[in-house]
C-alpha cells in the first residue's frame with residue numbers, strides 16, 4: 654500500500670527517536686504515529702508492520718521498553734521538593750523537618766513515589782503486562798544493587814555518612830519501596846505467590862533500612 658506522507662514522517666521520527674535511545678522521545682514519536690494512523694484509517698496491525706520495517710526489528714519490544722522507562726513529568730525520580738522546609742531538610746530554627754524526615758524531598762503524589770509515568774500517560778494497546786514485566790526486571794536489578802549496602806548496615810556505618818550521602822540513600826530506598834509496592838498491587842503483572850512474597854520481604858527490609866537511616870539522622 655501507499656504510505657500516507659504524514660505517516661511516513663512519523664515513522665522517520667520514530668526511527669530517529671529509537672536511534673537516540675531516549676525513552677521520552679520514543680514514547681512521543683509512537684504516540685504521534687498512532688495518532689497519524691488513526692487519522693489515515695490505518696489499522697494497528699498494519700501500523701506495527703510499517704514500524705517493524707522502519708526500525709528493521711520488532712517495534713513493539715522497543716516501544717514497550719520505552720514506556721516502561723517513561724518518567725513521571727511531575728517529579729525527579731519519584732520525589733518532589735518538600736514544601737515545609739523548601740528542600741533544606743531542616744526548618745528555620747534548626748530543627749529537623751518532620752514532613753520529609755530531613756531528606757528535603759517527599760514522595761510525588763502523581764506517581765506515588767515510583768517516578769514512573771502514570772497509566773494516563775501510557776498507550777493502552779502497549780501490553781501493560783509486558784511493560785510491567787520490564788519494570789519488574791528493572792526493580793529486581795535495582796534491589797540487587799542496594800541489597801549489599803542494606804545488609805552491611807549496622808547503624809554505625811550510616812553515622813559516618815555525609816548528609817548528602819544519607820539523603821541520596823534514603824531517596825533511593827524510598828523510590829524502590831514505592832516501586833515494589835506498586836508492582837505488588839498490580840493485577841496486570843500477575844505475580845505468582847513466591848514472587849509476591851519475595852517483593853513483600855524486600856519492602857520489609859527497605860522499611861528497616863530507612864528506619865536505621867532516620868535514627869542516625871535523628872541522633873545527630
Ligand SMILES: [Zn+2]
Pocket residue numbers: 735736737738739740741742743750751752753754755756757758
Ligand atoms: Zn522537609
Ligand SMILES: [Zn+2]
Pocket residue numbers: 725726727728729731732761762763764765766767768769
Ligand atoms: Zn512523580
